[in-house]
Amino acid sequence: MPRLLEIHKASKAFHSPEGGTITALDEVSLSLSSAEFLTLLGPSGCGKTTLLRAISGFEPLDRGQITIDGQEMTDRPAHRRPVNTVFQRYALFPHLTVGRNVSYALEIAGTPKAEIRTRVGEMLDLVGLAGLGQRGISQLSGGQQQRVALARALVARPKLLLLDEPLSALDKNLRRQMQLELKRLQEELQIGFVFVTHDQEEALTMSDRIAVLAQGQIQQLGTPEDLYRHPANRFTAEFLGESNLLPVALHDGAAILADGQRVPASGRGTSTLMIRPEMLGTAPVADGLTFAGTIRERFYSGTSNLLIVETQAFGMLQALLRADAPIAVPGSPVTLYAGRADLHIIPGGAT
Amino acid sequence: MKCVTPLGLYGVLFLAFVYAPILLVVVFSFNANPINMMIWDGFTLDWYRLIFGMEAKAAESASYIDSTAQLYAAVRTSFVVAFATTAISTLFGTALALAVSRFRFRLAGFYRGILLVPMIMPDIVLGIALLIFFVTIGANLSIGTIIVGQCTFLISYVFVTVSARLALLDETLEEASADLGATPLQTFRRITLPAIAPGVLGGALLAFIISMDDLVITYFVAGTGDTTLPIHIWGMLRRGIKPEINAIATLMLLFTLVVAAAGLYFRQKKE
Numbered sequence: 001m002p003r004l005l006e007i008h009k010a011s012k013a014f015h016s017p018e019g020g021t022i023t024a025l026d027e028v029s030l031s032l033s034s035a036e037f038l039t040l041l042g043p044s045g046c047g048k049t050t051l052l053r054a055i056s057g058f059e060p061l062d063r064g065q066i067t068i069d070g071q072e073m074t075d076r077p078a079h080r081r082p083v084n085t086v087f088q089r090y091a092l093f094p095h096l097t098v099g100r101n102v103s104y105a106l107e108i109a110g111t112p113k114a115e116i117r118t119r120v121g122e123m124l125d126l127v128g129l130a131g132l133g134q135r136g137i138s139q140l141s142g143g144q145q146q147r148v149a150l151a152r153a154l155v156a157r158p159k160l161l162l163l164d165e166p167l168s169a170l171d172k173n174l175r176r177q178m179q180l181e182l183k184r185l186q187e188e189l190q191i192g193f194v195f196v197t198h199d200q201e202e203a204l205t206m207s208d209r210i211a212v213l214a215q216g217q218i219q220q221l222g223t224p225e226d227l228y229r230h231p232a233n234r235f236t237a238e239f240l241g242e243s244n245l246l247p248v249a250l251h252d253g254a255a256i257l258a259d260g261q262r263v264p265a266s267g268r269g270t271s272t273l274m275i276r277p278e279m280l281g282t283a284p285v286a287d288g289l290t291f292a293g294t295i296r297e298r299f300y301s302g303t304s305n306l307l308i309v310e311t312q313a314f315g316m317l318q319a320l321l322r323a324d325a326p327i328a329v330p331g332s333p334v335t336l337y338a339g340r341a342d343l344h345i346i347p348g349g350a351t
Numbered sequence: 352m353k354c355v356t357p358l359g360l361y362g363v364l365f366l367a368f369v370y371a372p373i374l375l376v377v378v379f380s381f382n383a384n385p386i387n388m389m390i391w392d393g394f395t396l397d398w399y400r401l402i403f404g405m406e407a408k409a410a411e412s413a414s415y416i417d418s419t420a421q422l423y424a425a426v427r428t429s430f431v432v433a434f435a436t437t438a439i440s441t442l443f444g445t446a447l448a449l450a451v452s453r454f455r456f457r458l459a460g461f462y463r464g465i466l467l468v469p470m471i472m473p474d475i476v477l478g479i480a481l482l483i484f485f486v487t488i489g490a491n492l493s494i495g496t497i498i499v500g501q502c503t504f505l506i507s508y509v510f511v512t513v514s515a516r517l518a519l520l521d522e523t524l525e526e527a528s529a530d531l532g533a534t535p536l537q538t539f540r541r542i543t544l545p546a547i548a549p550g551v552l553g554g555a556l557l558a559f560i561i562s563m564d565d566l567v568i569t570y571f572v573a574g575t576g577d578t579t580l581p582i583h584i585w586g587m588l589r590r591g592i593k594p595e596i597n598a599i600a601t602l603m604l605l606f607t608l609v610v611a612a613a614g615l616y617f618r619q620k621k622e
Contacts, residue, residue, distance in 0.1 A: 058526055079529040079538075091527035095545045104541075105531035156532065 002070030004160055004192045005032035005055065010064035012050055012216075024050040026216035027064070034159065035190040037183065039203040042213035043239070048196045051213070052162050055194065057081045069159060084153040085162040089169060090145050092137045098124070098148050099133030105156040123151040126185070143174045150185070160192040167202065179205050200240050204228065212236050228276075230344055237274050237346060244275045244317050248345065255345055259313035261289050265345050272346045277306065279342035280319035282326070282334065289343070291317060291336045298330055309334055373604065380597035388594055398598035422599075425583035432494060432569075432579060433562040436501045441555040443502070444509025445547070451510075452517045467511065469504040477504065478571035485572060492574035500572040501562050508561060509554035516550025549618045556614040560607055 012025040024047045032038050040048040053059035055066060057078030066073045073081055084105070093101050100107075102123050106116045124130050127147040132140075140148065146166060153161060163182075167175045183206045186193045197203055203210050204224045212219040212227065212235070220232040231237035237245065248255040248271050255265035255273060263273070280291070293311035300306075300323070307319045319336050328334055380399070384392030404419035451463050469477065481500045490496055520543065528538040544551075566581040573582060580603070587596055 056530060058529075077529070078526070079532050079534055083530075085527070085530045087523050087527055089521075089523065091521065091523040093524060093527070093542060104528070104533075108532045108537060152531070 002067070003031045004034040004036075004069055005030070005194070006065075006067045007031065007051075007055070008065040008067075010051065010054055010066065011062050012047075012054065012059065013062055023047075023216045025054070025061070025064075028213075028216070028218055030211060030218065030221070032160070032192050032194065034192055035186075037186050037193045037195065037206060037208045039195045039197060039207040039210045040213055041197060041200060041203040041210050041239075042219075043198055046213040047216040048198075048213050049164060052085075052164055052194060052196050055160075056083055056085050056162050082158060083160045083162055084156060084158040085164065086149050086153045086166045088164045088166065090149040090166075092145055092148055092152070094137050096137070097133065098129065098135045098137065098140070101137065101148055102133070102151045102155050104152060109156065119155055120151075123155045126154070127151045142170055143178070146170065146178060150182075154185075154189070158191065160194065161186075163193060163195045165196055165198070167197070168199075175202070182206060204240070212239060214239075231274065231346060234272060234346055237272075242277050242318055242320075244277065244280070244314075245346075246273045246275070246314055247271075248273045250345075257289070257313070263289065263340060263343055263345075267345075267347075274344045274346055275317075275338050275342070277318040277320035278304075280317065280321075280336045280338050282321065283337065284335075285337040285339045288337055288339045291338075293317065293334060293336070295328055295330045295332055295334050307334070309336060376597050377601050377604070379594065380601040382594065382597075385594060388592075388597070398594045399602075401595050402598055402602070421578075422583060425578045425580045428494060428577055429563055429580040432497050432501065433559050435498045436505050436562045437555050437559045439498070440502050440505035440509050440558045441551060444506045444554055444558075445513050445551050447506065447510050448513035448517055448547075449543075452514060463514075466507055469507045470511070472504070474565075474567035478568040481568065482571040492572060492577075494574070494577045496572045496574070497569055497577060497579065500568055501565060504568070505558040505562060508557050509551075512554035512557060513547055513550040516547045516553075520546045552617060553614060556610055560610060563603075563607075 007028060007030040009027045009029055010025050011023075011027055013021045013023050016022050026047075028047070028051060030038075030051075040051060042048045050059055054061050055068075055073075057073070057076060057080075061074065064074075068082060071082075093104065096104070099120055103116050103120045106119060111119075120133065121130075124133055127150050129144060129147050129151065132144070137145065137148070146169075149166065166182075167178050170178060179202060182193070182195075195203075195206065207224055209221060209223055210227055211221045214235050220227055220236045222230075227236060227240055231240065234245065237243050246257060248257055248265075250256075250265055250267040250269055250271050253264060253266060254262040255271065256262050257273065265271075275289075291309070291311050291314065293309040295307055296310050296316070297308040298305060302323065304323050305321045305325065307321060309317045309319055311317055317336065379388045381394050381396070382388050382391055383395035383397065384390050402419070402422065447466060451459055451466070478500075481496075481503065485492060485496050485500075524542050524546070525538050528542045529535070533541065564581060565579075566585060569579055570582055570585070573579065578586070580599075584596060584599060587593065
């Protein structure tokens with residue numbers, strides 16, 4: 001059975017106003033099994049939006065190939081591709097009612113009137129806007145417009161839905177709620193989602209898999225746990241979550257830290273050891289690493305305490321402790337411990 | 352009594368400066384004095400009666416409308432020209448605006464610029480140029496040359512009006528439409544056209560009013576048999592300002608106001 005989406009060596013360059021070229025996509029390959037929630041994550045200008053627009057057909061590729069459900073898409077115009085998109089600013093048709101916005105794809109497809117009515121009703125139910133079909137777009141709140149955009153893109157029952165930073169215009173609480181709803185929708189409908197965002201927290205919360213993009217290339221592709229715990233390179237480690245990155249020398253089956261502490265590791269040369277702030281604690285651990293230092297700052301967030309600890313050998317370290325852990329005041333000495341299982345050496349990662 | 356501020360006084364004077372002459376024309380059109388219209392001699396509708404070829408009590412010697420038939424012919428010519436030029440310039444002006452805003456091509460800015468030139472070109476230059484052009488290609492001056500001549504600059508007016516509206520249109524709406532399966536033609540009909548309709552309508556009304564009103568360019572390219580209303584009035588004026596002209600001017604003013612009001616009304620209704 002063909003995969004739902006297959007991208008093979010997609011490349012695209014733009015001309016910059018200064019006369020040079022900007023590589024937006026550099027031989028990106030990617031595939032999506034059906035009913036998967038894939039997130040394209042990266043900073044602005046990394047190529048994630050270009051990749052999404054290449055899938056929807058708005059950005060022709062310079063080289064490479066895209067197939068959807070086994071069908072070649074590369075030269076097919078946008079209106080003949082079996083995907084639908086939720087746009088960043090929703091792009092709802094202002095002169096049409098909510099109902100007519102949602103029914104648009106069906107009207108174009110020539111679906112019988114009675115069926116259109118039923119399916120639009122179902123869609124509005126699904127996104128929680130039942131009974132608002134007669135409303136004008138300008139009468140809706142941002143969250144409601146978001147739901148209309150979703151209903152409009154889902155009404156034709158695409159197998160693949162593309163979402164271009166759809167939550168970026170919402171305030172924080174609404175965002176959180178929509179994240180959960182989108183995930184629920186995707187699981188309920190059992191279709192593929194390709195979701196573009198620059199928000200790493202959003203990506204971790206919702207995705208089955210995440211592709212981290214930078215400079216037109218996929219830096220790493222994997223499950224959220226995978227990416228968070230075992231980043232393949234420094235970029236991923238720094239982009240996803242907070243981290244303490246310590247230079248190490250690999251030698252004789254061990255990674256040697258600047259202060260002489262050792263942890264077992266293979267390889268040679270220099271590399272980077274990553275310790276997530278929440279992996280550092282004040283309770284002693286039998287065989288791990290120990291960092292003695294002075295508390296410089298403390299940030300309390302309700303669920304946790306973030307300590308900034310100054311150490312002799314490594315400069316500032318961040319440690320995220322549970323809020324109920326005993327905490328000394330800034331200025332006092334502290335010893336932090338990290339278990340061996342919680343350490344990650346970034347492969348090939350000369351600093 | 353409220354104190355009159357200098358700014359308030361300025362405002363009143365300014366309005367008087369702009370509207371007093373027009374108001375005078377309207378008032379004079381009802382003045383019964385056939386010799387000196389500056390002297391009020393009672394209210395009359397005689398000048399309007401004369402225009403429409405009806406019996407009038409006013410001294411017949413005062414009438415300079417040689418024949419009502421000629422006036423009617425001029426009005427008819429003006430309407431034929433206005434409808435034709437409006438249709439042509441709206442079609443081409445809108446198409447041009449779409450092309451310049453939607454297609455990315457080199458020199459797009461240059462094209463936009465040269466489309467604006469006919470609007471600022473001195474009428475007399477355009478008139479002479481058109482006349483020489485028509486004579487050179489051996490075209491008989493007729494109602495056809497008036498229509499072609501007026502379209503050369505009316506297209507620019509429509510282009511500008513529609514372009515302004517297009518600039519407000521979010522292009523992702525067209526992408527959203529394509530994304531939902533609409534062909535480019537369907538997208539144009541269902542999304543683009545409704546969005547720019549007020550601009551198209553505004554451009555059409557503008558073209559219509561300007562066409563009805565144009566004297567200089569039309570004067571150059573009109574054949575002897577094809578007299579538009581402004582040319583007819585110009586001809587009358589050369590034999591002195593007579594009260595009937597005030598009545599004709601008042602009616603033209605009324606007509607223009609009605610067209611403009613209709614335009615505003617439909618525009619408001621759209622939004």
